[in-house]
Amino acid sequence: MATPSEEMKKQITWRRFEDGENEWDDWGDKIFLEDTSYKCPTYINRTPPCQGGCPSGHDIRGWLAIVREQEKPSEGMEWEQYAFERAVEANPFPSMMGRVCPAPCQDGCNRNEVEDFVGINAVEQYIGDTAIEKGFKFxxxxxxxxxxxxxxxxxxxxxxxxxxxxxxxxxxxxxxxxxxxxxxxxxxxxxxxxxxxxxxxxxxxxxxxxxxxxxxxxxxxxxxxxxxxxxxxxxxxxxxxNGRDLPVDGWVGTPNCVSGVAFLKAFNEGRMKVTADKVVCIGGGDTSIDVISVARRLGTNSTAGNPEDVVLDTSMNQDDALAEGAAPADATLTSLFTKDKMFAAQHEIHDALHEGCEILDGVMPLEVIVGDDGRATGLKVCDCTMDGMTPIPTEGTERTLEADLIVSAIGQSxxxxxxxxxxxxxxxxxxxxxxxxxxxxxxxxxxxxxxxxxxxxxxxxxxxxxxxxxxxxTKKELAKRPKVDVHHFDLLDKLKEAHLEPEAFDSSEGDMRGTSDAKYAVHNYEDRSHQEVIPANDLFLGHFSFTPRLLRSEDVPTADEVLHHFKERMNSLNQEQAQEEAKRCMSCGMCFECDNCIVFCPQDAVFRVKKAESTTGRYVDTDYNKCIGCHVCTDVCPTGYIQMGLGE
Incomplete structure (x- = not known):
């Protein structure tokens, strides 16, 4: 029976090998038949791309495993605190970063190859907000x-x-x-x-x-x-x-030309209650989006005087009564790049447009138009195309945007x-x-x-x-930084935490070459996380069913509602949602206890470690007396944790 086409769109399936792929790619590999190979499973810990792409080096895979209650905390500790403690090893601001980080981790998430990235920011916000609510301390x-x-x-x-x-x-x-x-x-x-x-x-x-x-x-x-x-x-x-000046004629010395940093600081300090009637901001990043969104929320009041005064004079504090009589302001952003290539987060761009801001993309500033009183009256612009980071003006598209306040949000100094x-x-x-x-x-x-x-x-x-x-x-020599410089999961630390650390080694007893039965070492495990980030093609994507991402709800005001709307826009997931979203993590490069290798091993060589001796990274083991090197366990491992090695 054929699968309906609509069902095929919803249920994505993957196969590690296509029909006809029954020959080894390399002639030299043919000399090894599966049942006579010297290769046996080795458990390889590698860094997932979410963590590899995180500038703070979060153990994202680790705290997602804790949230979904796959990795267990020490006795007497609730999982919320354990997830918090794992998250803050790298970043003590999970509540803040869960809200405003542009999330390069999500861009690199291997789940993008299935349907959509894991909502890492959303789960991080839940961890941070829960920690505040429960009063967790350092x-x-x-x-x-x-x-x-x-x-x-x-x-x-x-x-x-x-x-x-x-x-x-x-x-x-x-x-x-x-x-x-x-x-x-x-x-x-x-x-x-x-x-x-x-x-x-x-x-x-x-x-x-x-x-x-x-x-x-x-x-x-x-x-x-x-x-x-x-x-x-x-x-x-x-x-x-400090902000950067706009590098066009007429900017320097013009009083109502200010930086985005100064504009936002005046607002965030509570000094600026209203802004100009027509605000034009030049940028394309999150700061420029914040400028125009703030302008829409503040509104304008004709009795407030020159709009730049409160921005430039840090001792000035506008009267609250100005806000009560405010009317909506026009806020326009110009960006060299088109909306799909702007540096601002896409959801921030969407929200700004929904709030009634205007975004002119593919537009470059040419000149500040200065009136007889020395103040800017407009910004001359034209359309442009981008050659890398260099704008190329389009002749014949020049025009002037009226402005009472021009804001440069092109960088910081x-x-x-x-x-x-x-x-x-x-x-x-x-x-x-x-x-x-x-x-x-x-x-x-x-x-x-x-x-x-x-x-x-x-x-x-x-x-x-x-x-x-x-x-x-402490007078220690600085060690070479690892190639993948993040907060790594350490199996030995995890074993110690679970009271499963290896026994002390006594060189006077036993075979010093080691055996698979010896208790003084961690066997058939290799930590490559300091050198390698695991790609999607090393996973068995066919294991993962189509599971849409759980989105945080947002309270984004419309253009008619935005005036004086200072309520938080991004709502947190609840506990059930956070745990469900964490379950979408594919645990790239680390066992997440799916049992595939045990179920599919034709020799019953792969087995679960005894419950009292099991922990993260030590859920399964291999009996090498039974293993024939068929590599089925590698093929069906969703996370890429198993590789055929030993002897290479």
């Missing part, structure tokens, strides 16, 4: 007597404070702004990052015993020499909270005032591969001050920098 390490100064209280600085306190080092964070959070607080609107949850995740780090000196700018308020005298090491996590001797020719800071500052012993660096990038990139750099700081403080 535990500092034993005191080492060493003190580290962290300059900057943004994502890199606070992530570093967390990692350093886990190591037992005392930490003082110097932050020039009155509150911690950096770009998470001052650069992202509250309807994307709820301030109560941001504060909870920051406070959890502070509660580890981190000293905070807010409102202090190192280099002007405090000399660098004093920092060096009082601390054993210094981590520079300054961030980049650093404030190195008072620290000029540490700045490179890009007014940023140099770093070596260990995130040390070249030529300055005891100084380390992480985050946007190296190169502006993602929040999760800053968090990942902070983690590596802290390992370098710890090695410096």
């Amino acid at each position: 535990t500092p390490g034993a005191d080492t007597g060493k003190k580290v100064a962290v300059i900057g209280g943004g994502p890199a600085g606070m992530a570093a404070a967390f990692q350093l306190r886990k190591m037992g080092h005392a930490v003082t964070v110097f932050e020039k702004d009155p509150e911690l959070g950096g770009m998470m607080r001052y650069g992202i609107p509250n309807y994307r990052i709820p301030r109560d949850k941001l504060q909870a995740e920051i406070q959890r780090i502070v509660d580890m015993g981190v000293e905070i000196r807010a409102g202090v700018k190192v280099g002007s308020d405090v000399p660098v020499a004093d920092i060096e005298k009082e601390h054993d090491a210094v981590l520079w996590a300054l961030g980049c909270q 650093a404030d190195m005032e008072g620290l000029e001797e540490m700045a490179n020719d890009k007014n940023l800071m140099d770093a070596d591969k260990f995130y040390q500052v070249p030529g300055r012993e005891g100084h380390f660096v992480a985050g946007d001050i190296i190169r502006p990038h993602l929040l999760t990139t800053a968090i990942g750099q902070a983690s590596i920098a802290c390992e370098s700081i710890d090695a410096y403080l």
